[in-house]
Amino acid sequence: MILIVGGGPAGSLSAIALKNYDVTVVEEHSSAGFPVQCAGLISERCYRELKKFSDCKVNDIRGAVFFSPNNSVELEGKVGAVVVERKLLDRDLLAKASEYANVMIKTKFLGVEKGKAVLRSMGKKIELDYDYIIGADGVYSTVSNVFNFKKPEVYSALQITCRFECISDDLVEIYFGFSDYFCYAIPFDEFAKIGVISSQNPMPVMRRLLRWLGKRVKGSVLELNAGAIPIGLVDFVKDRVMLIGDSAGMVKPYTGGGLYYILKAVEKLKHFPNLKKVQKEYVKDLRIEYKVGTKIAKLYRTLEPEDYDYLIGVAREHGDLARELDMDRPSTLLKLIPLILKIVKRRKILMKLSSLL
Numbered sequence: 643m644i645l646i647v648g649g650g651p652a653g654s655l656s657a658i659a660l661k662n663y664d665v666t667v668v669e670e671h672s673s674a675g676f677p678v679q680c681a682g683l684i685s686e687r688c689y690r691e692l693k694k695f696s697d698c699k700v701n702d703i704r705g706a707v708f709f710s711p712n713n714s715v716e717l718e719g720k721v722g723a724v725v726v727e728r729k730l731l732d733r734d735l736l737a738k739a740s741e742y743a744n745v746m747i748k749t750k751f752l753g754v755e756k757g758k759a760v761l762r763s764m765g766k767k768i769e770l771d772y773d774y775i776i777g778a779d780g781v782y783s784t785v786s787n788v789f790n791f792k793k794p795e796v797y798s799a800l801q802i803t804c805r806f807e808c809i810s811d812d813l814v815e816i817y818f819g820f821s822d823y824f825c826y827a828i829p830f831d832e833f834a835k836i837g838v839i840s841s842q843n844p845m846p847v848m849r850r851l852l853r854w855l856g857k858r859v860k861g862s863v864l865e866l867n868a869g870a871i872p873i874g875l876v877d878f879v880k881d882r883v884m885l886i887g888d889s890a891g892m893v894k895p896y897t898g899g900g901l902y903y904i905l906k907a908v909e910k911l912k913h914f915p916n917l918k919k920v921q922k923e924y925v926k927d928l929r930i931e932y933k934v935g936t937k938i939a940k941l942y943r944t945l946e947p948e949d950y951d952y953l954i955g956v957a958r959e960h961g962d963l964a965r966e967l968d969m970d971r972p973s974t975l976l977k978l979i980p981l982i983l984k985i986v987k988r989r990k991i992l993m994k995l996s997s998l999l
């Protein structure tokens with residue numbers, strides 16, 4: 643029996659991919675998708691895959707407006723994007739998984755004793771025989787702790803939902819120069835999800851951002867979520883145990899988006915039960931993307947607000963270059979680097995950008 647710990651997207655999609663096996667999914671909450679810790683922004687390509695299981699689209703997104711404290715530019719990339727309703731997506735995925743697997747809600751994985759998985763289900767302690775464990779239990783994974791996996795670095799995220807005067811409901815807004823990562827506003831029906839991501843306490847950043855956004859933020863905060871974003875892939879296979887999703891750091895290091903990388907990992911489950919091969923194929927597919935993505939995340943830490951003001955000014959003059967960029971594949975930036983290095987005139991910024999090479 644394969645025990646999947648966690649009924650979020652990584653757990654449910656794994657259960658669907660392993661439908662020809664005897665699978666049990668345990669989810670500690672009474673439903674999936676709660677609390678929602680996601681802005682729901684994914685590429686069209688990612689949505690096409692997820693749409694097979696859930697019609698969870700809220701908005702189509704054609705581009706982004708990038709802001710620095712004193713500048714802005716609207717850009718459109720190579721692929722479109724979609725905002726999805728994560729609560730609905732997670733619920734539909736778990737429902738689909740339950741067609742193939744035994745799903746136990748309100749059941750928490752506690753650890754392993756004498757070769758059996760120990761669970762607490764509806765208040766009762768139970769033991770379960772298993773052949774494999776898949777830890778899809780999120781950023782603070784118990785499976786990772788129990789089996790002594792390495793942990794990814796963790797950034798903090800804070801997200802509010804409120805009424806917001808969006809520039810357009812098909813444009814996301816990305817704010818640079820407020821934290822050592824970035825902040826965002828994602829249109830969501832007549833609301834927006836406004837979020838900050840930082841390696842430090844995100845609360846002061848959120849206050850600063852909201853002050854800067856001023857009257858565009860309307861009314862009160864309707865929902866507030868604190869979350870965490872794992873940055874950096876870890877070695878995710880040990881013997882008969884595998885991590886997938888946030889537990890393994892399967893997140894784009896430069897955006898914090900996890901759904902695309904989960905789909906990529908689930909695709910590799912076709913090699914199950916050869917877990918080493920699953921890992922090898924995943925790494926082969928995404929090695930360059932992690933490498934470039936991690937460098938971009940490092941760059942966020944070194945650029946100052948005035949550097950962003952300058953770079954966004956440069957992007958205003960050369961916005962067409964963005965058409966070459968794929969939001970899921972940061973390696974698409976590489977072929978633009980020589981050109982960018984020619985366009986950027988400030989030596990200090992050039993030195994920082996050249997770290998991408």
Ligand SMILES: Cc1cc2nc3c(=O)[nH]c(=O)nc-3n(C[C@H](O)[C@H](O)[C@H](O)COP(=O)(O)OP(=O)(O)OC[C@H]3O[C@@H](n4cnc5c(N)ncnc54)[C@H](O)[C@@H]3O)c2cc1C
Pocket residue numbers: 647648649650651652653668669670671674675679680681682683684749750751752778779780781783784799800801837868869870871886887888889892893898899900901902904
């Ligand atoms: C603020 C924020 C915004 C984000 N925005 C985006 C975005 O716009 N686009 C995008 O692609 N990604 C986004 N992400 C990332 C994305 O939400 C995650 O990558 C994704 O949810 C990871 O899925 P998962 O299944 O690995 O983990 P989770 O979604 O965390 O699911 C883990 C599940 O395991 C369960 N669980 C945990 N421990 C146990 C246990 N011991 N026993 C049983 N069950 C357990 C939990 O209850 C949960 O249901 C965002 C993240 C944050 C924090």
